[in-house]
Amino acid sequence: MTGGWMRAIYLKTYAEYYVRYLREYAAEGAAINALTTQNESETDQLGLMPACYWHPEFEAEFLRDHLLPLLKENGLEKMELWIMDHNFIMWRRAKWMLDDPTLKGVVRGIAWHPYEGPSSAMEMVHEAHPEIDAHVTEVGAGWSLEPDATCMDGKTFIEIMRNWSRSLFCWNLALDETGRPHIGPFFHEDGAAGGGMIQIHSKTREIKYGSQYRAIAHFSRYVKRGARCIGSECDMGGIFQVDFRNPDGEYVVIISNPGSVANASLVIGDRHAQVRMSAVSLNTLIFR
Numbered sequence: 001m002t003g004g005w006m007r008a009i010y011l012k013t014y015a016e017y018y019v020r021y022l023r024e025y026a027a028e029g030a031a032i033n034a035l036t037t038q039n040e041s042e043t044d045q046l047g048l049m050p051a052c053y054w055h056p057e058f059e060a061e062f063l064r065d066h067l068l069p070l071l072k073e074n075g076l077e078k079m080e081l082w083i084m085d086h087n088f089i090m091w092r093r094a095k096w097m098l099d100d101p102t103l104k105g106v107v108r109g110i111a112w113h114p115y116e117g118p119s120s121a122m123e124m125v126h127e128a129h130p131e132i133d134a135h136v137t138e139v140g141a142g143w144s145l146e147p148d149a150t151c152m153d154g155k156t157f158i159e160i161m162r163n164w165s166r167s168l169f170c171w172n173l174a175l176d177e178t179g180r181p182h183i184g185p186f187f188h189e190d191g192a193a194g195g196g197m198i199q200i201h202s203k204t205r206e207i208k209y210g211s212q213y214r215a216i217a218h219f220s221r222y223v224k225r226g227a228r229c230i231g232s233e234c235d236m237g238g239i240f241q242v243d244f245r246n247p248d249g250e251y252v253v254i255i256s257n258p259g260s261v262a263n264a265s266l267v268i269g270d271r272h273a274q275v276r277m278s279a280v281s282l283n284t285l286i287f288r
Helices: 008-027 056-073 088-098 120-128 147-161 211-220
Strands: 034-036 080-087 109-113 133-140 165-171 198-200 207-209 228-230 240-245 251-257 262-268 271-277 281-287
Touching: 008 056, 056 080, 056 088, 080 088, 080 133, 088 109, 088 120, 109 120, 120 133, 133 147, 147 165, 147 211, 147 240, 147 251, 147 281, 165 211, 211 281, 251 262, 251 271, 271 281
Parallel strands: 034 080, 080 109, 109 133, 133 165
Antiparallel strands: 198 207, 228 240, 240 251, 251 281, 262 271
């Protein structure tokens, strides 16, 4: 519970624990479609919170030889298995594991965290293993109501989406005015570490919407399920953008402008439109 290493003798038992977890949740009507082996498997969290080191060989053996067979025995073979669940800087671990064809046939995705390394690490692994999905499963942030924080959160999300991630999860959904409840060392009285997307005051029940909530709304409100991220370029320095095409043919362009007021030209084929962006702003354009 306060840091340690996975031992080979416990791999079978841990697989049984996972299947029990899935069955208990299913009994309560909660369907789970994907699992990772371990949150941040290359850190012990300073011994201050539940954590466990996994050697990549153990992770591969666990998924291939223990968990997958047990899932099949229990009618759960459609469960997606994702590896790593750790930072971009550890991309070599993901690629090395997937270079093993016996494991690659088991794994559907890679879970990434953005705290160390560039998001372009996802593209490097995608180039080697394009059939494996990428998901950013944890984006933590400090609490802020300021427009510049929304703008920079939007920039982070744009860079994630431009590098092959199929989904994005923020941490946490809702906390109180002091950042509670929490577990582990990453906490300050002002809620600055691990701040929620939404803040709910413990006494007044007042709700405030933070920068992550406002930034992710530009994606979750307008980019529809089944949308495709499409290739695009930007030749304006300091401007960040990502483009999507929804299944109904609608286009969505999300632009982060951390600088001063800017005018831009949006060009697709032989058509163009002028776009004026406020200073320090996150903007969404929708067109057909």
